[in-house]
Amino acid sequence: MSDTQEIRGRVQRIVADRLRADPDAVDPETPFGGETLDAESLDMVEIAEAIEADVGVHVPDEALETVSTVGDLTDYVADRA
Amino acid sequence: MGRDVVVTGLGLVTALGETVEATWQGLRDGTSGAGPITRFDPEAAGIRSNVACEVPVDPATVPPDDRVDDRVMGRYAQFAVAAAAEAVADAGYDPADPDWTPERVGTSIGSGLAGLAEIESAAGERPSPSFLVSALTNLAAGHVSMCVDARGPNRAPGTACSAGTHAIAAAVEDVRHGRADVVVAGGTDAAISPLGVGSFDSMRALSGRDGDPAAASRPFDADRDGLVLGEGSGVVVLEARDHARERDATPYAAxxxxxxxxxxxxxxxxxxxxxxxxxxxxxxxxxxxxxxxxxxxxxxxxxxxxxxxxxxxxxxxxxxxxxxxxxxxxxxxxxxxxxxxxxxxxxxxxxxxxxxxxxxxxxxxxxxxxxxxxxxxxxxxxxxxxxxxxxxxxxxxxxxxxxxx
Structure with a gap:
């Protein structure tokens, strides 16, 4: 597994863990606003803080406002890790 | 609706000073109370923001300093006691005066985070016997009642950033309905600690203008980027209008x-x-x-x-x-x-x-x-x-x- 894939996996696990979703139900296409995750702004800040602590990549508020799927977020973090 | 209620005394401890006059002058002059955090090292605490509006004086040194006892009072309670002492004196009252009727005087002091910093300091060690009473939300109201001998209704709303307003609202109702003639009412908080600042920091609620603290807190401005944590206390003396009139007190407002x-x-x-x-x-x-x-x-x-x-x-x-x-x-x-x-x-x-x-x-x-x-x-x-x-x-x-x- 490449480093990028490993980071994507970590971000996806953080998302599932923070939003108490079934990890198997979360994939890059999963929208944050949909039924599976149903994330709101405070959840997104929690996820961003956890990513910063775990992966070391800061996701600013402006970026959080533009990510709509789990894949968008993993792309953002993987590009900067 | 009941009796009319007026404000006859004011007390303030803020980032602009330990008196109403200091705060009022600073507000008028456009003075900022913000600066780099000095109460702890934000970097060592892993906090991104390094700006706050700290009270610049030690409340235990505010005259009359025999009222503020930092051995038993949390910082939030010290602020409230100092502000209450100023407000009561400003109203022309002296609790040692034989005319002071303690049973007709209430206390209503709200706090959002109250003893958060005291709890944080004590965590992980065997608590001292005085720990709990240095941290409980109602101990600001408790100490104020002891300092000014107020034996009427006593309360301490904990409704976050509305607590001070709610404390005054409830005190107004006490006076309206005759449960007290005078209420010492207000709010207090002292949360500039690693846990207090860190909590708002992790929520991304704080301004990031570390390089220019005086410009960081920008109400309604298009370039506002978050709040700057402050601390202090405000206390007003509320009184039935007739009660104030009988003693020739001049109210600030109703x-x-x-x-x-x-x-x-x-x-x-x-x-x-x-x-x-x-x-x-x-x-x-x-x-x-x-x-x-x-x-x-x-x-x-x-x-x-x-x-x-x-x-x-x-x-x-x-x-x-x-x-x-x-x-x-x-x-x-x-x-x-x-x-x-x-x-x-x-x-x-x-x-x-x-x-x-x-x-x-x-x-x-x-x-x-x-x-x-x-x-x-x-x-x-x-x-x-x-x-x-x-x-x-x-x-x-x-x-x-x-x-x-």
């Missing part, structure tokens, strides 16, 4: 309306379009028997966060067809949480009495989301009716109406 509502919406975000705060202001004006058009000045809560100010502006624009002059002292003092509403109540009472609206600091660029007539210079004007608003986490709102006497 408090004619109080109101409280819940958003029932979200833990941190205000309701869409500020509907919770709107209903609160409408209730408060109705309680005062005043039409929105009669309001001359609004002291806004204005946390200086992007969403909070926009929602408050929406609330004000829905209450007022033509909003009156709006100000916020948070540009000078930061956000003192549960103390904020009480500090602002004292400022508004002074403003009504003096006929001067203090300016809003750091308001430079109009935000279309906050289309309000924000006052940026001290304005000499007769204010007959002023409204002060507060809002807190959990969706809790409070408002007060002050009138010229």
């Amino acid at each position: 408090v004619t309306g109080v109101g409280r509502t819940g958003d029932a919406h979200h833990v941190t975000r205000p309701a869409e379009d500020g509907t919770g705060l709107r209903r609160c202001i409408e209730r408060t004006l109705s309680d005062a028997g005043r039409d929105p058009a009669s309001v001359d000045h609004v002291n806004a809560h204005a946390t200086s966060t992007p969403v909070g100010d926009a929602r408050e502006a929406a609330a004000l624009r829905s209450v007022f067809d033509d909003p009156p002059p709006v100000t916020s002292v948070k540009g000078h003092l930061g956000h003192a949480l549960g103390a904020a509403g009480a500090i602002e109540a004292a400022v508004v009472a002074r403003s009504v009495a003096e006929g001067t609206i203090p300016p809003t600091l750091n308001y430079e660029t109009r935000d279309p989301e906050c289309a309000l007539p924000v006052v940026t210079d001290p304005r000499e004007t007769v204010t007959d009716v002023a409204v002060s608003t507060s809002a807190g986490f959990g969706g809790t709102n409070g408002a007060l109406v002050f009138e010229r006497v």
Whole structure:
């Protein structure tokens, strides 16, 4: 597994863990606003803080406002890790 | 409705100083109370923000210093005791006077985070016997009652950033309904600690303007980027108008309306379009028997966060067809949480009495989301009716109406 894939996996696990979703139900296409995750702004800040602590990549508020799927977020973090 | 209620004494401990005069002058002059955090090392605590509005003096040294005992009082209680001592003296009262009737005097001091810093310091060790009473939310009210010998109703709302306003609202009702003739009422908080600042930091609620602390807190400004944490206490002496008249006391203002509502919406975000705060202001004006058009000045809560100010502006624009002059002292003092509403109540009472609206600091660029007539210079004007608003986490709102006497 490449480093990028490993980071994507970590971000996806953080998302599932923070939003108490079934990890198997979360994939890059999963929208944050949909039924599976149903994330709101405070959840997104929690996820961003956890990513910063775990992966070391800061996701600013402006970026959080533009990510709509789990894949968008993993792309953002993987590009900067 | 009961008896009329007036404000006869004021006390303030803020980032601008330990007296009402120091705070008032600083507000008028546009002095910022913000600076780099000195109470702890933010970097060592892993905190990104390094700006706060700290009280510049040790409350235990504020005269009369025998009232403030830092061995048993948490910092939040020390602030409240110092502010209450000033307010009671300012009202012309001396609790040692034989005319002081303790059973007719109430205490109502709210706090949002109260002993958070004390709990943080004590965590992980066997607590000292005095730990618990240095941290409990109601110990500010408790110590104030002991210091001024107030044996009437005693309470301590813990309604986050509305706590000070709620404490005053409930105290007004005590006087109206004859449960007390005098109530020492206000709010206090002292949360500039690693846990206090860190909590707001991790929520991304704080301003990131570390390089320019004086410009960091920007109520309603288009370039606001978050709140600056403050600390301190505001206390007012509330009194039945007849009771004040009998002893020839000169009131600063009357408090004619109080109101409280819940958003029932979200833990941190205000309701869409500020509907919770709107209903609160409408209730408060109705309680005062005043039409929105009669309001001359609004002291806004204005946390200086992007969403909070926009929602408050929406609330004000829905209450007022033509909003009156709006100000916020948070540009000078930061956000003192549960103390904020009480500090602002004292400022508004002074403003009504003096006929001067203090300016809003750091308001430079109009935000279309906050289309309000924000006052940026001290304005000499007769204010007959002023409204002060507060809002807190959990969706809790409070408002007060002050009138010229």
